[in-house]
Amino acid sequence: MKQFLRKELCCGCGACAEACHTGAIRMVPDQEGFRYPRMDQTRCTDCGRCKAVCPMQDQPAADRERSYYGVQVKNEAVRVSSTSGGVFSVLAEYVLRLKGVVYGAGYGRNMEVKHRRVTEPAQLFWVKGTKYVQSNMEGIYSSVEKDLLEGRWVLYCGTPCQAHALKLFLGKSYDRLLLVDLVCYGVPSPHIWGSYVKYLERRHQGRMTDFVFRDKRNRDYGHMCSYVIGDTEYVKSIYADPYCEWFFGNYTLRPSCHECRYCTVERDSDFTLGDFWGIEHVRTDMDDGMGISLVIAHSGKAGEIWERIKQDVRWFECGKKDVLQPRLLAPVAAAGKRRLFMMLYRILPFSLFIKRTERKALRRDSRRDTT
Numbered sequence: 001m002k003q004f005l006r007k008e009l010c011c012g013c014g015a016c017a018e019a020c021h022t023g024a025i026r027m028v029p030d031q032e033g034f035r036y037p038r039m040d041q042t043r044c045t046d047c048g049r050c051k052a053v054c055p056m057q058d059q060p061a062a063d064r065e066r067s068y069y070g071v072q073v074k075n076e077a078v079r080v081s082s083t084s085g086g087v088f089s090v091l092a093e094y095v096l097r098l099k100g101v102v103y104g105a106g107y108g109r110n111m112e113v114k115h116r117r118v119t120e121p122a123q124l125f126w127v128k129g130t131k132y133v134q135s136n137m138e139g140i141y142s143s144v145e146k147d148l149l150e151g152r153w154v155l156y157c158g159t160p161c162q163a164h165a166l167k168l169f170l171g172k173s174y175d176r177l178l179l180v181d182l183v184c185y186g187v188p189s190p191h192i193w194g195s196y197v198k199y200l201e202r203r204h205q206g207r208m209t210d211f212v213f214r215d216k217r218n219r220d221y222g223h224m225c226s227y228v229i230g231d232t233e234y235v236k237s238i239y240a241d242p243y244c245e246w247f248f249g250n251y252t253l254r255p256s257c258h259e260c261r262y263c264t265v266e267r268d269s270d271f272t273l274g275d276f277w278g279i280e281h282v283r284t285d286m287d288d289g290m291g292i293s294l295v296i297a298h299s300g301k302a303g304e305i306w307e308r309i310k311q312d313v314r315w316f317e318c319g320k321k322d323v324l325q326p327r328l329l330a331p332v333a334a335a336g337k338r339r340l341f342m343m344l345y346r347i348l349p350f351s352l353f354i355k356r357t358e359r360k361a362l363r364r365d366s367r368r369d370t371t
């Protein structure tokens with residue numbers, strides 16, 4: 001494996017490190033807090049497996065017939081606790097009913113974001129909801145492979161680069177794998193997220209146990225965020241939260257996200273899920289502020305499963321042109337002052353960094369483009 005000349009060439013999925021049979025590759029965070037592979041040349045046997053599983057060196061399939069839907073889960077409690085229309089939960093419950101396993105991004109003990117394995121409906125809340133942080137996939141590729149080899153159904157949901165990496169890691173198709181990827185704006189730095197969690201914990205003198213990035217209590221498609229520290233819940237607009245402000249201002253995304261090759265409907269997964277942007281122009285009767293999912297079914301397997309779950313949702317079929325939101329057309333550009341921002345992150349104490357990067361300080365430069 002060559003070392004990266006440009007950071008944009010690595011999406012940080014970690015498949016290369018997990019695929020390496022000699023343990024020659026480790027994922028190591030850089031100064032911005034994104035993980036990159038580091039190679040120990042003395043242990044490398046040049047087998048080429050790291051290249052074979054790299055999604056950045058492969059091309060997703062383009063020549064497929066696809067179906068496009070707008071979807072809302074009928075169970076309102078599920079929809080309220082989901083980011084969009086709650087389709088992920090419907091698919092996950094279906095797979096759990098088959099005694100299968102679900103993988104999604106959840107919080108760890110210190111609020112770090114990582115993929116987790118779920119086998120019971122009562123655990124689903126671990127992996128529900130969007131987390132605007134790059135999730136750690138360590139150990140997940142092998143765990144999915146083991147479940148599949150044991151003959152279990154597996155639903156995996158993640159960013160399109162992670163889902164594509166998983167497909168390459170497995171190296172062959174499995175009838176019982178349901179691969180789900182997301183429409184994705186980009187993933188922010190895990191270290192900046194970790195610093196922000198610690199900052200809030202210091203400020204409120206307690207331990208954080210939850211952070212909801214898209215809280216829908218105002219029936220506004222989740223333009224509030226909320227978090228719990230100790231026994232107290234804190235709620236604010238996402239535009240008043242510095243972490244969300246940096247994310248939407250394009251300061252904290254991984255460099256590869258600005259050149260993302262998955263900003264298209266042409267994916268290799270079974271389903272793609274996202275927010276149905278522009279629903280107000282397509283179906284006003286479903287535009288209620290509580291979330292509607294965009295669902296793209298890419299495969300025959302997706303078509304079969306759709307037939308089995310569609311009684312649990314309100315839905316309509318539409319055309320490709322109805323769903324083409326900006327993130328299915330092109331990646332977001334980095335903020336002009338991203339370098340300055342990251343430099344300040346490296347050198348300033350975090351509380352000072354927050355003051356220095358407050359909304360008004362960054363506003364002059366911000367290219368706002370919310371998900």
Ligand SMILES: Cc1cc2nc3c(=O)[nH]c(=O)nc-3n(C[C@H](O)[C@H](O)[C@H](O)COP(=O)(O)OP(=O)(O)OC[C@H]3O[C@@H](n4cnc5c(N)ncnc54)[C@H](O)[C@@H]3O)c2cc1C
Nearest residue numbers: 082083084086087088104105129131157158185274275371
């Ligand atoms: C970083 C990020 C950016 C996004 N940007 C857009 C966008 O620009 N446009 C758009 O239409 N939709 C975007 N989405 C997708 C959208 O927010 C919803 O996740 C999606 O519509 C599914 O919602 P749901 O209601 O079906 O289920 P939810 O219960 O909300 O399920 C969310 C699913 O996403 C997975 N997930 C959550 N966080 C992460 C993460 N950090 N990494 C990998 N997987 C994760 C969870 O495991 C779960 O499977 C983004 C999601 C993420 C994580």
